[in-house]
Structures are given as structure tokens and as C-alpha cells.
Amino acid sequence: MKWGVVRFPGSLDDGDALHALADVMGQDARILWHKDESLGGVECIVLPGGFSYGDYLRTGAIARFSPIMKSVAKFAADGGLVIGTCNGFQILCEAHLLPGALTRNRSLSFVCERVWLRVENASTPFTRATKLGDVLRLPIKHGEGLYIAPEDELRQMEERGQVTLRYVDADGRESDAANPNGSMRAIAGVANERFNVFGLMPHPEHAVEPMLGGTDGLKIFQSIAGSAR
Amino acid sequence: MQVRVFVTPRTGILDPQGRAVESSLQSLGFKNVSRVKVGKYITLEIDARTASEARDEAKKMCEALLANPVIEDYRFEVDGE
Amino acid sequence: MQVRVFVTPRTGILDPQGRAVESSLQSLGFKNVSRVKVGKYITLEIDARTASEARDEAKKMCEALLANPVIEDYRFEVDGE
Amino acid sequence: MSAHPVSLAGEPGVDVEQARAFGLAPDEYRKIQEIIGRTPTYTELGVFSVMWSEHCSYKSSRRHLRTLPSKSELVVQGPGENAGAIDVGDGWAAVFKIESHNHPSFVEPYQGAATGVGGILRDIFTMGARPVASMNSLKFGSFAHPRTRFLLGGVVGGIGGYGNCVGVPTVAGEVMFDEAYNANILVNAFCLGLVRKGEMMSAKARGVGNPVLYVGSATGRDGIHGASMASAEFDKESEAKRPAVQVGDPFTEKLLIEACLEAGKTGAIVAIQDMGAAGLTSSSSEMPSHGGLGIELDLDQVPLREANLTPYEILLSESQERMLIVAERGREAELQAVFEKWDLHAVVIGRITDDQRWRARWHGQVVADIPIGALADNAPLYDRPAAPPKIQPSAKTSAIKHPETSKALRALLDSPNVASKKWVYRQYDSIVQSNTVLGPGSDAAVIRIKNSRRAMALKVDSNPRACALDPYLGAVGTVCEAARNVACAGAWPVGITNCLNYGNPERPEVMWQFIRGVEGLRDASIAFGAPVVSGNVSFYNETEGHAIPPTPTIAVLGVMIDVARHVTQFFKNPGDAIAIVRTAAPSLAASEYSALFGIDGGSLRAIDLAREAALVEGLVEGSEQGLIRSAHDIAEGGLAVALAEACFNPRAILGAEVELGRAGNADAVDFFGEGASTVILSMAPTDLARVEKLFAGRGLEFAVVGKVIDDPRLKIGSLEEDVSELQRIYEDAIPGRLRGDD
Ligand SMILES: Nc1ncnc2c1ncn2[C@@H]1O[C@H](COP(=O)(O)OP(=O)(O)O)[C@@H](O)[C@H]1O
Numbered sequence A: 001m002k003w004g005v006v007r008f009p010g011s012l013d014d015g016d017a018l019h020a021l022a023d024v025m026g027q028d029a030r031i032l033w034h035k036d037e038s039l040g041g042v043e044c045i046v047l048p049g050g051f052s053y054g055d056y057l058r059t060g061a062i063a064r065f066s067p068i069m070k071s072v073a074k075f076a077a078d079g080g081l082v083i084g085t086c087n088g089f090q091i092l093c094e095a096h097l098l099p100g101a102l103t104r105n106r107s108l109s110f111v112c113e114r115v116w117l118r119v120e121n122a123s124t125p126f127t128r129a130t131k132l133g134d135v136l137r138l139p140i141k142h143g144e145g146l147y148i149a150p151e152d153e154l155r156q157m158e159e160r161g162q163v164t165l166r167y168v169d170a171d172g173r174e175s176d177a178a179n180p181n182g183s184m185r186a187i188a189g190v191a192n193e194r195f196n197v198f199g200l201m202p203h204p205e206h207a208v209e210p211m212l213g214g215t216d217g218l219k220i221f222q223s224i225a226g227s228a229r
Numbered sequence B, C: 001m002q003v004r005v006f007v008t009p010r011t012g013i014l015d016p017q018g019r020a021v022e023s024s025l026q027s028l029g030f031k032n033v034s035r036v037k038v039g040k041y042i043t044l045e046i047d048a049r050t051a052s053e054a055r056d057e058a059k060k061m062c063e064a065l066l067a068n069p070v071i072e073d074y075r076f077e078v079d080g081e
Numbered sequence D: 001m002s003a004h005p006v007s008l009a010g011e012p013g014v015d016v017e018q019a020r021a022f023g024l025a026p027d028e029y030r031k032i033q034e035i036i037g038r039t040p041t042y043t044e045l046g047v048f049s050v051m052w053s054e055h056c057s058y059k060s061s062r063r064h065l066r067t068l069p070s071k072s073e074l075v076v077q078g079p080g081e082n083a084g085a086i087d088v089g090d091g092w093a094a095v096f097k098i099e100s101h102n103h104p105s106f107v108e109p110y111q112g113a114a115t116g117v118g119g120i121l122r123d124i125f126t127m128g129a130r131p132v133a134s135m136n137s138l139k140f141g142s143f144a145h146p147r148t149r150f151l152l153g154g155v156v157g158g159i160g161g162y163g164n165c166v167g168v169p170t171v172a173g174e175v176m177f178d179e180a181y182n183a184n185i186l187v188n189a190f191c192l193g194l195v196r197k198g199e200m201m202s203a204k205a206r207g208v209g210n211p212v213l214y215v216g217s218a219t220g221r222d223g224i225h226g227a228s229m230a231s232a233e234f235d236k237e238s239e240a241k242r243p244a245v246q247v248g249d250p251f252t253e254k255l256l257i258e259a260c261l262e263a264g265k266t267g268a269i270v271a272i273q274d275m276g277a278a279g280l281t282s283s284s285s286e287m288p289s290h291g292g293l294g295i296e297l298d299l300d301q302v303p304l305r306e307a308n309l310t311p312y313e314i315l316l317s318e319s320q321e322r323m324l325i326v327a328e329r330g331r332e333a334e335l336q337a338v339f340e341k342w343d344l345h346a347v348v349i350g351r352i353t354d355d356q357r358w359r360a361r362w363h364g365q366v367v368a369d370i371p372i373g374a375l376a377d378n379a380p381l382y383d384r385p386a387a388p389p390k391i392q393p394s395a396k397t398s399a400i401k402h403p404e405t406s407k408a409l410r411a412l413l414d415s416p417n418v419a420s421k422k423w424v425y426r427q428y429d430s431i432v433q434s435n436t437v438l439g440p441g442s443d444a445a446v447i448r449i450k451n452s453r454r455a456m457a458l459k460v461d462s463n464p465r466a467c468a469l470d471p472y473l474g475a476v477g478t479v480c481e482a483a484r485n486v487a488c489a490g491a492w493p494v495g496i497t498n499c500l501n502y503g504n505p506e507r508p509e510v511m512w513q514f515i516r517g518v519e520g521l522r523d524a525s526i527a528f529g530a531p532v533v534s535g536n537v538s539f540y541n542e543t544e545g546h547a548i549p550p551t552p553t554i555a556v557l558g559v560m561i562d563v564a565r566h567v568t569q570f571f572k573n574p575g576d577a578i579a580i581v582r583t584a585a586p587s588l589a590a591s592e593y594s595a596l597f598g599i600d601g602g603s604l605r606a607i608d609l610a611r612e613a614a615l616v617e618g619l620v621e622g623s624e625q626g627l628i629r630s631a632h633d634i635a636e637g638g639l640a641v642a643l644a645e646a647c648f649n650p651r652a653i654l655g656a657e658v659e660l661g662r663a664g665n666a667d668a669v670d671f672f673g674e675g676a677s678t679v680i681l682s683m684a685p686t687d688l689a690r691v692e693k694l695f696a697g698r699g700l701e702f703a704v705v706g707k708v709i710d711d712p713r714l715k716i717g718s719l720e721e722d723v724s725e726l727q728r729i730y731e732d733a734i735p736g737r738l739r740g741d742d
């Protein structure tokens, strides 16, 4: 499968995503420069973590206007697969390719740690390789990961199964203590209505090698690879 | 022409920063404080002929970039109004 | 009593946020924009008898927490003034 | 053709008083007049005053630093460039350095610490190396002090805010709280980079006529030499003229990292240096001077953030995220294209000359014209008088009898100096770049090198309490501790960088502490064959005559041959044997225990460096042979605390059953003593004999003291504790105090 990892000014985990896809998984992955409009015929676009444009004003607010985002929006509209991790998730929300918004963690401080996530919908192209209720171990590292959306919208998202990952404890139970940033309904990852765009605060690309803290992240990328059109 | 933009967290949308500031104010002994909200205050110069022209520009900027309608409200003042 | 606090980066102090917003606005086609500064807009309720009492409280809060005097300036308005 | 520089309208006159106001001694002022053969202009005086400042000239320390070993077959670059470099194998050089940002962090903790991180990052990537890991060493006042929480939150926030935003993992560090730092906190920032050997960049200018490019943020009045405040005429001007606190812009720094590394690949860069201390002045004088050349600057070309900065301000500004580059003549456009790609602008602001003068023009006039060597390389050097203090320091004592062991252990685990620093490091991105094999929380951090079996281990340490008792032994012990930590992880200590934090060097007892510290560093460095390739000196850490305790901060770089063999501090398997290996018996001198309970720990024991080196060898060989399952160095809190920490395995907590030799009558020293180099090892019982041979064979004390158990209980002789209970105390000590519920 052909993957494109977008590099914005201030992207940080672009290299990590490339490493996970190309070096670890042996996929055909390349960097896409934010000033280009061509997507080079890739089948899945990855918006990586980082602090695009310094995340000034609001996270992802400025990156959303990078030239390449027009093409990404069109690619998504045509049903192409797009995954945004961390800053990528924030950009997708700002670009209205995903519902809701991400704001300051409840603690107001940056948090870097491994968390547990429960798979709430295993039939999306991004979670196919998992089972409903599976508990994944992935790292988070962000200062603005508190997921917010209007209540009525949240309700609809839940009904449609767009809420794909939730923060839980080691035993898969929801609890306030297991919610690292205060996200509404402990939401860690959401898909759009068409289920071809997916955003999550955790970093699957940082959980692909046993020596570096587990391989649960592979399940996300394997799901996508298995969903190639 | 100077424009002052006020961006505030939507009522009903949670404002972690406001909450945190409120509780630290309380713990600093300001017991009589409540309803703390933290928003943004953006000032800028628009080189426009008329105030109404500046207003139109300002509105466009707010909708395009300065505020996120999902979680924020905005209002602005243009100099000499 | 409602208090509105305006916290702005001090003149002469680097305001990377303002700079980023300005260049983004420019590239969005708002060529006639300049001097963009991004600060904080904090609103809160003080349960005080008189406006001057509220003012004193507000000043204390700004100096204790709301503004960082080393790099920020602040001013505030108290309702009914 | 050295035209006589003009003084500018509104500038104060120049005399010995003005010089004094700028911090220049009268004889230094006379030397300046001698060197340039006339009275300097106000601008020139300002330039001299910053370049001859302790910070830039190392005038009090240089002659002592010269005695530090800086060579080995692995040294690729010793002191003299922006950072040092060590060959770590497979064609890679590790570039690293540590630097202080103490005072700015006390004034504005967030920005002070943030810009400290930014500055050390620039020292690394100016060498052509990609920054791959950061560490920091922090000293705050006592937790009880009203300002400590504010400073702690600000400093940690600033380090994270900057480091997280540039994509360099912060993988290790240390934090200490002691009233001795109430009025002078220490913030020392370390950065490690990797570069292909032979692709390193330099700060030595070459090529007469080569253009000088300015890249990065525009110049403002940030952090201009406080001296500009010292003159009334100058000061009565508008408020805006006050020097502004430096604010960091990590986003621009990230662009600079990528752009400078990419520009380096073009080969069009002759020399590059960041505009750090003394900004444009230091970088523009040091690069040509190191190359035996001169420079001519056109200040009208310097990008300004605000209108009408004076030449003085332009030259002395310490605005952040700025680089100065000497380019191959005719290849400016090539470089400019690279920077434009990253939305940065490179502007030509001068040329390299052959006349060995440092000349600046402004509005068509020459405003400064100085023999360049006088600024950069031949600043005055001092041999300051040194003398030991009259009254020898000794730990303050109150004849308290020793607390009951269980209480003492809990109190120690609850002491912020011993307790988990998770509250701090969970605010740092420690995993970006996908190289962090072992992050914060174990003894040393381990960073792998991609596409190689090799890895690097790093740790930063300091021990001001020991240095206060004996500045020489304290420094030796600090190097030993850092080297031992790296060895515990399974790496050979191969290089050292250091930040020497002391009081006012004009006081003989401080100078004595400094010299003894350097001697300790030198002797330990020789013993481990780990040369000192970079560092930094921070003097004048004192307030109202109260100096900080001598605080040499030592960072050691280790090389691991096979990353798969790395070792952590945590017990792994129930049934494993627990052994203790040490170079000498422990003592309570300078221990956390003595400090906590106000007990006189006595004086430091001598350190046998040969045995220290032997211990390091045994540890690394043991891990290379895959014999060691866990290795944990005993530090603050002594053996009991170290055993508890070894049980706190993040995967699954375990227990330990230990008997201390003279069973039953083991006392406080056995439980909580520090000082001596002691390591707790665990290994498969079947490997015991081979491990023992590694150490006993080297004449080190080796004793099997117990075993790892499944049941999460810590049993040391008659002491028995619930490990999860201990862990709760350990984890909550700092957050609890910050919540204010202590
Ligand atoms: N304590 C020290 N030990 C060894 N080298 C040192 C020490 N202090 C400074 N140096 C070296 O002196 C040179 C100048 O130091 P410094 O001024 O801190 O560099 P920079 O100008 O990049 O801040 C550097 O090469 C540095 O490594």
C-alpha cells in the first residue's frame, strides 16, 4: 500500500510515522511536503503529530490552510483514507474533516505516558485488525488533547459508531482517573460519518517495536493496510 | 484602524483553563471569585478607508482563522466606535 | 460584579503567536493587516459591595496570577464604569 | 584603512566610570585604550564589556579548565567549538554539551528555562549534528520556600514547552530541593546530537571575501547587557528602551534545525555559530578570530523587530533563534533557497576580511573598529587568589537519636529529593524520534542508534552536599556516580561534559572551591579514560554574600556495543539472586538521611578511583555477557531506598528478601548510608558464580544478600514493608506537596 506522511513546518512525528511504516512494516511510504498540492497517488494519508506552525492561536488552526490540505480535503471527499495522530487529529478537526475540537488538557499541562484504549468500533478501516472491546496500550504526549463536541453531536456520533477509541484503565473500565486529559466521554479517537477519516490523540507510530514499548500500534496500521481499496 | 477581537469559550462548552484559573484564585484566597472564563484578546491594525470596511474585514478574519465556531464565540470592536 | 481583564504581551517583548497569526492572515489574503498581538481576555465575577472594592481585588488577582508582569501588561474593566 | 569610529548623538561619554558601570575594571579599561590606541566609542566599550565578561571570556576559569583531559582515541572534537564530539562507532559522532541558564530562570522561570534549552540545542546543531536527546539538572530552594512551587512549575513548563515543540526527547535529568538554592536556583540544560563523522560543521571562518549571512528571528531589545540601564541619559528615554526578557520561539528553532542541517548538506557553509551570549558581537568576532581573519559588518542589513535600535543595541541584543553563517562566496543564493524553503530568510550582513579587525558600519559610518583578537581570543585571563575557608564547613547537627527504621524509610521515600520525579518528566516528550530504549525513571537513559546495534547511555549528576563538605572529593564522587549510572545500563563511559556552578570567583574561598572541583573532575576523568570535551562555567551564583554550595554538574556519555544487552534498575524475575557490589563501606556523610534528620554524617571518605574504574568495567562486561538482569546504583536514601526502587518495576512490582551481613544489628549506615559506590545487582542463580568472578576478581567487595520474590514485600532483616504502600509514598511525595495537602 502507498502511504503519504505530510510534513508541515513544526511536524515532529513525521519521521516516526515514516519509520514505522517503511522500516518496521516494509510499506511503501513517503513524505509529502505541505507546500505541494500533489499527493503522489498515495492510498492513505497520514497527518503526523507535532506542533505545526508552533500550534500558535489554536492547535492545527494554521496548518489547516497549508496548500496540501486542499488536496487532502478533496482526497477525503473522494473516500480516500486519512489518519491524523495527535496534531494530525487537531488539524483534521480544525479543517472540519472530523467533528469536534481539541483543547487544553484538564490538568493544563503536557502529559507523556502510556495509556490504555478500548476499541469501541472494530469495523472501521482503521480498527479492522482489532476486536470490539480490545484494550490497546499506546503512548500519548500532548498538552491539548481534551476532546470537545456539543452534546447532541456526541450523541449522534456514539449512535453512528464514530467514537472509535476510549481511554480506559488496564482492565478496560472507564474511570475519571483513566482519562488522562479530561476528554468528554473519555474519547480518544473518532472517525467521520463515512469512516474514511480517523483521528486519535495516542501515537500508534510510537508502539511498533518491542524494544520501544510494545507493538499495539501496528494493529491500527495493519487495519488500514488491509483496507486498501 | 485598530481592531480589538475578543474570543471566548462558548457557554456550555467546558473551559478547563477557566476552571483551573478559578480554583487557583480560590486557593490564593480570592474566595469571592466565580464564573472565570479564559479567552483570547487579539489586537490588530487594518489599513481600511472606512470603519465599516474594517468591520467586514475583521468579521472575515474571525470566521476564517481567529475563532473556532465549534467551541468559541467572538466579538470585536473597531476604533472610533 | 463582572470584571474583564485584558492581558497583552509587553511592547518590545517578542510575541511569536502574534507574528504567526499575522503571517497566516497575510497568506489568507488579508494583506492590509499589521501589528497583530495575541493576548488573554479573562472575565470573572467578583462578589463585592462597591466597584472600587472589586477594582482592588481585580488588581490583586492580576498581580498574583492573571498576568506575568515580567513579560505582560494588563488592564481591566469593572462593570458599571 | 581603519577609519576612526564615530560616537553617535545621544550616546553618553566614555570614561573609566562608564567602564565601571559596564562591569569593566579600571585596569581592563586602560588595557582597552592601550589595545585600540584611543578612547573607545560607547558602542565599542559595550562590545568589550560583554566579550570580556566572565560569561564570554572565561577569564577566571580558563587557565584551570586547560588542565582538564580532553583527548582520547575516541575524541573527534574537544573544547573550543560550540560543543564536543566523541566517536560512538558505525561512522557516527556524538556531539554534546551542557550549559547553564540559572539567572534568567530565576527572573522568569518559564522563558528562562525555555531559552536555556533553545541555546544548548543551537550549540549542537551548529556542529551539523541532529539533536537526538536532552537532559536537565535542576536545583530549587526548599519545598517550604514560598517561591519554590512557582519556580518549579515555571522551569519544568518551560523545558517541556520548548523541548516538546522542537521534537527532541527529554530523556533524563535530576531535580534537587535545598534551602541553599532559595535565592539562586540552577537550571543546567544538556543536549546530545548525532552526526556522520566527517560531516561535522565548524565555527572557524575561512576565505577572505566570503559573505556573512544572518538567519532566523529579527533582532529586538531582548536581554541587552544590563549595562545599558546603568547610564541615566540612556535610561531617561522611553520605557520601551528597557532591555526585554528573552522570549523563546521553539517553532522558529525547529525550522532552524531542519534548515541548517539541510543547508549543511550543500557544502556551501564555511562556518556557522548561533548568536548566544553577547549575540551578534560574540558570533561575529569568534568565527573570524578562530580563523585568524577579520570581519566587516553592515548593521543596516540586520533584520530588526522594532524600528530605531542603536548599533549598541543591535550588537548586544540577545534575541533568540538567530544564527550567523559564513558562506562559500558565490553560493549565497543556494543557501538562501534552502532557508526560504523553510520560510526563513538569510540576509548578507557582512564579509570576511584579512585585516584581523572587527569592524561595524551603520548609516554609512564606522561605529566600531577593533583588533578582533582582543575581543575573542585574547581577552584578559586571571589567576585569581584561592584559599580554603577559615571555618571548615560541617553538617549542622542537633543531637537527635536515629528514628525507627521503618519511619526513616518512609520519610526518605517521601522526601522530594528521593521521591519519584514523574511529576516532572511526564511533562516532557521522552519518546519522539523513536530511539528512546530507556527513558526517565531508571538510572541512565538509553538512546539507540538506528540501523546499528550500538546505543548511547547518558546521565547527569551533581552532589552539592558532598561538594560543600569537600569540593574535591565531591567532584570526584559526582563523576563516579554519573559514570556508574551509565555503566549500570551496560555502557562504557567515554565522554564527559560539565557545568561548573559556583559563587563569586573574586572571593578566594569560592575560587578555591572551583579549583578543587576542577581537580576532582580532572582526576576522575583520567581514571575512567573519559575526557572532558565540552562544558560551561557559571560563576556569581550568590545573593547578599551567600553563595550556593559548589555545584559541578557532570554529564557522562556512554557507548553500548549491543543495545539488546541494556540493563534497567528493576528486578525482573522472582527467584533471581540479589547481590551487592561496592568499592568501600557506606557512610552517612552528605546523605539525604543526615540532612533529613539533622544528624552529623561526619566527613567524606577518600575515593579509590582504581576501584571505581574496576566497578564500571565489571558492570559493563557483566551486561555485555548477558549475566546481569538488573543493576541499580545506590544514591540518595541509601540501600533501603535503592532496594525499594528496584522493586517498583513498571511492568509488575516485585518484592525482595534481603539479609544485611551482621544480621539483626544492621544500623542506619547499612540501611541509609551513601557515599561509597555501591550497586545492587540481580541475576539468575545459575550465573552467580560468573558474576562474582567479574567483581571479586577485580578485588571488589561482592556479597549475595538475598533474592527477588513474587510477593510484593520488601524484607531487609527485621524490616518488612508492603512495596505498593512504599511506592504510593514515593510517587505521591511531589504531587501531594503541590496539591498542598501535606
Ligand atoms: N567547564 C568546562 N570544561 C570544558 N570545556 C569548557 C568548560 N566550560 C566551557 N568550556 C568550553 O569553552 C568553550 C566556550 O564555552 P561556552 O562559552 O559555554 O560556549 P558557547 O559560546 O557556545 O556558550 C566551549 O567549547 C565549551 O565547551
Ligand SMILES: [Mg+2]
Pocket (backbone or CB within 6 Å): D082, D122, D123, D274, D276
Ligand atoms: Mg554557542
